[in-house]
Amino acid sequence: MVFGCDYNPEQWGSDVWRDDVRLMRDAGIGLVALNIFGWSNIQPREGEFDFADLDEIIDLLHANNIRVNLGTGTASAPPWLSTAHPEILPMAEDGTTRYPGGRQAWCPSSPVFREYALHLVEAVASRYGAHPAVALWHVSNELGCHNALCYDDDSAVAFRTWLRHRYDTIDALNEAWGTSFWSQRYGAWDEILPPRAALSLRNPAQRLDFQRFSSDELLDYYRSECAVIRRHSAAPVTTNFMVTAHIRNLDYWTWVDDVDLVANDHYLDHRLPNPTAELSFAADLTRGLAKGEPWLLMESSAGAVNWQPHNLPKQPGEMTRNSVSHIARGADGVCFFQWRASPQGAEKFHSALIPHAGTDSEVWRETVALGRLMTDLAEVAGTRVESHVAILFSWEAWWAADGEARPSQAVNYLQQVHAVYSALRELGVTVDVVSPSASLDGYRLAVVPSLHLVSDDDATRLTSWVEAGGHAVVTFNSGIVDDCDRVRLGGYPGAFRDMLGVRVEEFVPVLPGDVVHLDSGATAGLWTERLTLTTADAISRYTDGPVPGLPAVTRNMFGAGEARYIATALDETALREQFRVALVEANVAIRALGGSGAVEVVRRASADRSYVFVINNSSEEVTIPVVGHDLVTKVDISQFLRVPAGAARIVRETAA
Numbered sequence: 092m093v094f095g096c097d098y099n100p101e102q103w104g105s106d107v108w109r110d111d112v113r114l115m116r117d118a119g120i121g122l123v124a125l126n127i128f129g130w131s132n133i134q135p136r137e138g139e140f141d142f143a144d145l146d147e148i149i150d151l152l153h154a155n156n157i158r159v160n161l162g163t164g165t166a167s168a169p170p171w172l173s174t175a176h177p178e179i180l181p182m183a184e185d186g187t188t189r190y191p192g193g194r195q196a197w198c199p200s201s202p203v204f205r206e207y208a209l210h211l212v213e214a215v216a217s218r219y220g221a222h223p224a225v226a227l228w229h230v231s232n233e234l235g236c237h238n239a240l241c242y243d244d245d246s247a248v249a250f251r252t253w254l255r256h257r258y259d260t261i262d263a264l265n266e267a268w269g270t271s272f273w274s275q276r277y278g279a280w281d282e283i284l285p286p287r288a289a290l291s292l293r294n295p296a297q298r299l300d301f302q303r304f305s306s307d308e309l310l311d312y313y314r315s316e317c318a319v320i321r322r323h324s325a326a327p328v329t330t331n332f333m334v335t336a337h338i339r340n341l342d343y344w345t346w347v348d349d350v351d352l353v354a355n356d357h358y359l360d361h362r363l364p365n366p367t368a369e370l371s372f373a374a375d376l377t378r379g380l381a382k383g384e385p386w387l388l389m390e391s392s393a394g395a396v397n398w399q400p401h402n403l404p405k406q407p408g409e410m411t412r413n414s415v416s417h418i419a420r421g422a423d424g425v426c427f428f429q430w431r432a433s434p435q436g437a438e439k440f441h442s443a444l445i446p447h448a449g450t451d452s453e454v455w456r457e458t459v460a461l462g463r464l465m466t467d468l469a470e471v472a473g474t475r476v477e478s479h480v481a482i483l484f485s486w487e488a489w490w491a492a493d494g495e496a497r498p499s500q501a502v503n504y505l506q507q508v509h510a511v512y513s514a515l516r517e518l519g520v521t522v523d524v525v526s527p528s529a530s531l532d533g534y535r536l537a538v539v540p541s542l543h544l545v546s547d548d549d550a551t552r553l554t555s556w557v558e559a560g561g562h563a564v565v566t567f568n569s570g571i572v573d574d575c576d577r578v579r580l581g582g583y584p585g586a587f588r589d590m591l592g593v594r595v596e597e598f599v600p601v602l603p604g605d606v607v608h609l610d611s612g613a614t615a616g617l618w619t620e621r622l623t624l625t626t627a628d629a630i631s632r633y634t635d636g637p638v639p640g641l642p643a644v645t646r647n648m649f650g651a652g653e654a655r656y657i658a659t660a661l662d663e664t665a666l667r668e669q670f671r672v673a674l675v676e677a678n679v680a681i682r683a684l685g686g687s688g689a690v691e692v693v694r695r696a697s698a699d700r701s702y703v704f705v706i707n708n709s710s711e712e713v714t715i716p717v718v719g720h721d722l723v724t725k726v727d728i729s730q731f732l733r734v735p736a737g738a739a740r741i742v743r744e745t746a747a
């Protein structure tokens with residue numbers, strides 16, 4: 092079980108370093124990320140390297156048995172490089188340059204940037220590749236956090252190369268992009284540009300491919316750093332993903348085979364209605380990326396961040412609860428950004444394990460206690476989370492669904508995914524979040540929220556699985572376009588029409604704020620459809636709104652399975668009720684472990700041991716039936732575990 096942090100010793104005089112390492116030992120810090128933004132320090136000028144400080148820090152950590160998660164240092168180019176080569180700077184879609192002064196000011200397709208960056212990686216990897224302290228390599232940092240979509244000429248050249256690989260002929264590209272529309276037919280590859288800002292709506296298929304290209308381009312960049320590292324080091328290599336609510340530019344399903352360990356950065360987002368539900372979702376999705384294997388929380392915060400409009404500190408116990416929630420959902424370690432709060436720079440109001448106030452602080456005391464707990468949780472490492480329910484999640488569908496021109500700008504992919512996830516979480520059901528291409532073997536219920544884009548193969552896989560006896564719940568705006576963003580004709584939702592036994596002639600959005608009523612007593616909003624039943628039964632119908640009398644929720648027996656369709660955005664209670672029924676029919680136990688929403692209860696198990704995690708985010712004490720030994724309080728539990736408001740508990744279960 093890893094307990095770690097980002098450490099930026101370059102921001103401090105060397106007199107602080109020894110203190111830092113002593114305190115790290117006090118807190119049980121076992122892994123330290125270094126050199127993440129180190130470039131201008133270790134290469135102060137072209138052709139000149141200075142590793143003295145980094146050598147000293149790495150040796151100091153090693154002497155204290157603290158392992159290093161070594162950054163390649165390429166995340167932010169130094170001023171000398173962007174001054175000598177301004178062509179590396181990224182360009183926004185309106186053609187304006189993004190200048191240095193912040194971070195990540197480089198174009199992912201810039202050959203010049205890549206040459207300099209790989210030269211740095213060569214220097215770092217050859218120097219430290221065999222150092223016994225280096226336990227993990229950290230390529231760059233949050234690739235694509237700011238620069239994923241770059242529209243400059245280097246990107247245009249690389250985009251064309253990518254398109255040639257994908258389509259082979261210009262005719263195939265014209266066909267895929269539907270360029271007969273608005274006189275967009277291309278005669279030569281050189282005519283194609285990134286989808287820069289235009290006077291009107293842009294070609295959606297071009298934009299979708301640009302998203303794919305941009306994700307692939309950074310993956311290719313990641314691979315180029317990896318290749319250099321692997322020539323010098325046998326240590327595992329990874330980079331920190333951003334599975335979070337506010338960043339969506341990388342399709343991580345296509346990245347996971349290239350990382351030796353899935354690592355994610357997660358920060359609570361107080362702009363969302365339910366930040367801890369989003370944390371759970373992100374952690375479950377990260378476990379999906381790790382294909383169920385343990386993963387690492389590479390960054391999280393001890394308290395407030397600095398980049399939301401209102402940056403709330405954590406309440407006492409909240410850092411521990413959030414950490415335990417990630418572990419419950421499969422993390423075999425939690426790390427923090429960062430060790431010591433900066434007095435200067437853009438992140439001076441970002442929290443850290445040692446706040447500005449110093450070690451005489453609640454945050455530090457909680458850090459030390461969490462470090463102890465992490466040691467006590469060593470035995471949990473390697474166990475796996477159990478789930479019978481899968482949510483199908485897709486970055487491609489996200490890109491396509493939230494494009495420029497669509498039936499309703501008020502409908503947002505991630506919000507719809509979060510809505511179904513929250514309904515299941517409220518019902519105390521642990522879910523896996525998987526790719527639409529994942530095998531559904533072993534699951535009892537597949538949930539398909541607003542999967543606007545789905546490939547033929549993925550649609551067939553789901554449909555065959557249901558036909559063979561699986562249960563599915565599909566929500567509106569699913570199965571509409573193919574992987575070229577081409578509408579599937581003959582009535583929506585084209586890909587799932589037969590499986591769902593419905594046919595939709597028109598989408599009828601509901602204006603934001605307007606409410607429609609259903610004969611079940613439910614309310615709904617945002618979206619309705621002119622839907623007719625082919626083989627399905629109506630479970631409920633609208634009593635008012637734009638399509639009174641038409642079905643809102645349906646159920647279809649399909650082969651040996653069952654497929655339910657929710658054609659509108661139901662209110663929370665009604666959505667939960669739909670899932671309650673679907674779960675029962677799919678033979679999935681509700682609240683099997685006693686959890687519900689704010690009270691998260693998750694089991695991790697292996698062949699020889701199992702642990703029940705309880706994270707009580709509520710303001711009431713809760714009682715959970717479990718027998719075993721509580722690793723937090725060190726108390727045996729003979730029947731019921733009492734978990735005070737705001738506390739987290741982890742019980743090693745006694746074998747039945």
Ligand code: GAL
Pocket residue numbers: 232233236356358390396397428438441
């Ligand atoms: C991440 C980043 C860190 C730090 C942190 C602040 O995006 O990797 O370097 O900036 O956010 O929340």
